[in-house]
Amino acid sequence: MIKAVFFDVDDTLFSFQKAHRAAMVPLCQYVWEQLQIPPEEFVLAYDTQYRRMEEEIGPQAAIHNRMIRFLRILEEREKPLSFAPLLNDLYWNAVLDAGEPEPGATECIRSLRQKGYFLGIASNMTLDWQMKKLDKIGLLPCFHRIVSSEEAGIEKPHRGFFDLCLRYAGCSPQECLMVGDSLELDILGAENAGMRALWYAGPEKLSAHPGFSHYSQLEDRIALLD
Template sequence: MSKLKAVFFDLDDTLYTSFQAGDRYAYECMEKWAQETFGEAGHGFDAAFLTARKQLAAEQPDMPPIHDRVLFAQRALENMGLNAVPHARKAAAVYWDAVFAKMTVRPGAPEFMDELHAHGIRIAVVTNMLADIQMEKLMRLGLSERIDYLVTSEEAGIDKPHRTIFDLAMRKCGVQPDEALMVGDNFTHDVCGAHEAGISGIWLNWTHKERPESEVSCFEAHDFLEAADHIRTLF
């Protein structure tokens, strides 16, 4: 590749861990909130929320609304015969507060971002999610001042692995595909999606998953520090 000018990082499960732990905790918190708010009528809200989430994902595959917890809550409450308008946003707030509470920034990530900037390398977070939620995460993780650009699927209009989001990241950073590198935990979304845009990838396989059958080549790291060490060889 040409001289490295930009590194694109996924956010969830790449710059912090673990989204899954926060998601599980969020369901527990929402069920408690629903029963406190609606009494017996709120029982089973966690299951209704999950069902709504799956329904929206099936109805609008790869589209940003499938990440909107307010929409999940609205659909869930309506399916339960409850008035969604006064309560859906609160349910979503309960969900996200629980997720935020479980976030832990990857060891070495803040320092490595500072190191990248010291070498004149731009940083973009390229993520499937709504902009305001990802901004809040970056603020809470202490990373908001360490990145140059946030690129969300909400802004791009479609989720990774569609190349549109990677093209937008390159335009923001003012780089060509061979001047950029993508780092992410999802082989399909991050590595293969970046590859389709001509960008090399690093698969942060911190859960030690079996490598998918693919002709796409990439460096495989098992923790953030290993990924950082590899990127240093490209300075």
């Protein structure tokens, strides 16, 4: 019987890709007007720095830290480093403004909470912005524990991340379910730790892996696992 359910955040509960695309518009405009970095160059540098940090630092939450990413972009171009916190605030505030809950997620999470499940967050990211995203979509009070890779010291799909989730949930792996949009990070990672997993495919994706495409289906899927 499932007793605990952990959720990924980005593109599982919070529409991150949509919010990111929206946030890059004012950010690129600001960078062009204030620093004369062309938008195409800035977008490319933003992606390149993420890949470089991933290679250099490894699977830790710091690779998602936008302040570090902006600092490195400015340093490489000999621009004033004082712009890094401005870019960081501009980006994240725009992401929070544009972000929405995935369709049906709010009702589903509240219902699961009412039914007595232990609810957790399991996210590869620094903690502060994940808390703000959950607060923005009104779901923060629903969760018993927020596990970030910043706290775990390692990212999904590493076993150590899921072991921390299990310790917090206080139940056996078979009683613990992971819900997420990434087959590699969320689904295979949780299954390798002995947990159950359901893939949130979203309305536009199809897969042979057991999952669901709308949150109205999740409670039925959980019942089938019991």
